[in-house]
Amino acid sequence: MSAESAADRTPAQEGRKSRDFRLYWIAGAIDQLGSQTSGIVFPLVTLAVTNSPAAAGLVGASALAGRLIAAPAAGVLADRLPRKRMMVTSLVIAAIAMAVVLVAVASGTATLAVLAGAAFVEGLAQSGYESAGAGSIRRVLPADDKKALSRLEARNHAVQIAGPLIGGALYQLGRWVPFLVDVTSYLLAACFLSAIRTDLTPERTERTSFLADLRNGLRFVWQQPFLRFVTIWAAGINFTFGALIYYAILTAGRQGAPAASIGLILTLASVGGLAGALAAPAIFSKVRPMTVIVVASWAMVALVVAMSQARQTWTYGLLFGLVFLLSPLLGVIFQSRVIALTPDELQGRVGTVMGTSGEILQTPAPLIAGLLVAWYSPTAVALIFAAALALLAAYTTANLRQLRAGTGAPETDDVPGGKEDLPGGKDVPEAQEVSG
Known part of the structure; x- marks a missing residue:
């Protein structure tokens, strides 16, 4: 599907773009809200489990390492695979990683290895989701793209305000509660993305190797x-x-x-x-x-x-x-x-x-x-x-x-x-x- 200019779109096409952009916006808001909610308490849980500030830093570094290690492959795959499927799959993998943390914390069996491993896998999955999302944005942008992009910026800042507050409040109810919210948010975001009707499959005119795609x-x-x-x-x-x-x-x-x-x-x-x-x-x-x-x-x-x-x-x-x-x-x-x-x-x-x-x-x-x-x-x-x-x-x-x-x-x-x-x-x- 070629990217048509705004002037060439029919009212029906523009209506579909607006609907799909709303779904894209809502999915991202839910995903980020869940991540911010659990992210603020992840170091606290690690500290409670290990009694070591260094261990808390290690878990944070594991999440970042997962994102950076996966980034080159994720960028190439986002221009090869159906992007909607890649986003949904990435969200499900992240939900599974956080479900492991949820069960471990709720059952009192959490260890540094479990927490760091789950954070690493979540980082891998988030990298895949973000790369496919970056590849999809052009397909779902309405005609007034600056207004739409401003809404994305506003969403991101609003979540940064609300997420930590919600996470702190939920942590008082139980150490495992923020992770339950995070797992739920990943699955809900996947559902909203699945409802997008626009074809997000990348245009690919020639087949080249992975390294060639990366170099290009x-x-x-x-x-x-x-x-x-x-x-x-x-x-x-x-x-x-x-x-x-x-x-x-x-x-x-x-x-x-x-x-x-x-x-x-x-x-x-x-x-x-x-x-x-x-x-x-x-x-x-x-x-x-x-x-x-x-x-x-x-x-x-x-x-x-x-x-x-x-x-x-x-x-x-x-x-x-x-x-x-x-x-x-x-x-x-x-x-x-x-x-x-x-x-x-x-x-x-x-x-x-x-x-x-x-x-x-x-x-x-x-x-x-x-x-x-x-x-x-x-x-x-x-x-x-x-x-x-x-x-x-x-x-x-x-x-x-x-x-x-x-x-x-x-x-x-x-x-x-x-x-x-x-x-x-x-x-x-x-x-x-x-x-x-």
């Missing part, structure tokens, strides 16, 4: 200037934001702030992200995306500079909320164009390359933040991260202008790079601002 995905990202730019930008933002969060938590902790106040920082950051995602469609209808990109990039630098003068927990939280309010605007613009620039048969690999690059660079962020907080004053550390964001903002501004000049795109283009950038002149859906 990496080569495509690197050879497309805009995709290369977004990959580097996303990796830099993930690292800087991850380090900033730990900087604020560690600094507030050293200043004697209570745990509840430190939790406020994370809550306000998520609320800011939710507000930014909800406001994105209105902002895009009034301001050119090119302007949003430049203004938001440099405004985040100014906010982190202001953070260097923060001395109270609520001030950190407010500034983080404003930073996270701006970041979804950039994410929606970039993701919209990435989806449009990537041929259907490469969607899974491109999404996996970008996601994995960001995840790998984010991994050392807590350690680096901790070392900086130990070595330097809070003011100096904040200015170091502000400088990192300034480099990203300069990189963003320079690349966007160069790409626009290189393609001859007019000033009113959404993002630099038009159809002439596409391999083989392939037609793609335009990012239109129409009411949904």
